[in-house]
Amino acid sequence: MTGNALITYAQTRTAAAPNLATLWANLISLTVPTAASIPGVGTDADYRAFTLSDPGTDRADPRYRDIWRAALAPVLSRIAEVNGDPRRARPIVLVATVMGSRPEYDRQAPAHGIKNALADDVAAVSELLGHQADVLGIGSGCAAGTTAVGIARSLITTGRADFVVCLGAEMVSLEVLTLFTALGGLAREGVLRPFDEHRTGMVPGEGWGVLILESERWADRPLGAVLGYGEASDGYDIVAPSPDGVGLSAAIGQALAESGRGVADIGWICAHGTGTRANDALEAQIYDGLFRRREQQLPCVSIKGATGHCQGAAGVIEAAVACTSLAEAMVPPNAAALTVDPIVAALERVQVPLTPSTLAPSAAVLSTSFGFGGSVSAIVIGQP
The missing domain is CATH 3.40.47.10 (Thiolase/Chalcone synthase)
Known part of the structure; x- marks a missing residue:
């Protein structure tokens, strides 16, 4: 073991909060977002979700793939800097997602849709980085984000890496909405109330989070x-x-x-x-x-x-x-x-x-x- 893995950068984007500071302010002030209505497909009922943009927009529009670009933008220069430093190990980027940023996979068989979404989004991140980092996909479903942070720690403390980016992003998928509807797991009122006596279920959310983890040797002003x-x-x-x-x-x-x-x-x-x-x-x-x-x-x-x-x-x-x-x-x-x-x-x-x-x-x-x-x-x- 080579010491702790230190978090040196953290940023988020969610439906009701454009950044981490706003998200924290919303939490402390008990601000609860309003879920948007998303039309169902075929015989499906309308759904509700917390979306980053107008839910009436075509969910298969290729510009929705830009979620990875937005999440990576603040850290691209750091990745390039580390990659160009001969004293440092090659950067690693861990991509955590379930259905990714590609709603065009909706209505595939679930296993195929999830597999293709993860593989293609890893490829999209690799393309954005231009061979400046090793990119790995984490496919443990809704545990993927936390798994990515844990794996980043393991990579750093074992000496395999000294700079790891944990990148999680998700768009609303009609496939996932339909699955949770079939399970009776979506909130009827469009509000997600954890641990509440009258909770009625889950509300999907769109968003992304990005962390940089570094070894103690290189960490500057860790969070x-x-x-x-x-x-x-x-x-x-x-x-x-x-x-x-x-x-x-x-x-x-x-x-x-x-x-x-x-x-x-x-x-x-x-x-x-x-x-x-x-x-x-x-x-x-x-x-x-x-x-x-x-x-x-x-x-x-x-x-x-x-x-x-x-x-x-x-x-x-x-x-x-x-x-x-x-x-x-x-x-x-x-x-x-x-x-x-x-x-x-x-x-x-x-x-x-x-x-x-x-x-x-x-x-x-x-x-x-x-x-x-x-x-x-x-x-x-x-x-x-």
């Missing part, structure tokens, strides 16, 4: 450190986590062990929290069991009420928010929650905050993500 990473697959169900939390427990245990932090050192959990009836209560109950040795309650927050579920990009966006939380010494609230689910409110060690609170200077943030097929990833982010 945070990725202290630990854990990954697991419980193999329970294609669309649902194991009710005994075996995958989540393993991933968190690995992340905490690698970070050298204990349950008392975590200031808050940036939870997956999709707003579905099946996910939220189960997730909170698993956290409650894992952190039963804490003396005080642990804030459990999902930021998806302010962003929508950005799927493959979600984990990168959430890691960026964790860095801001450390800088501001503040725990954000669950922006869209009104009344906490009584099952969750009754838990002994986990609580869902509805207002901002203070984060202890030495506290770290645990961020978790779930993906279809039982993929679970967890990272611990602390002060640099």
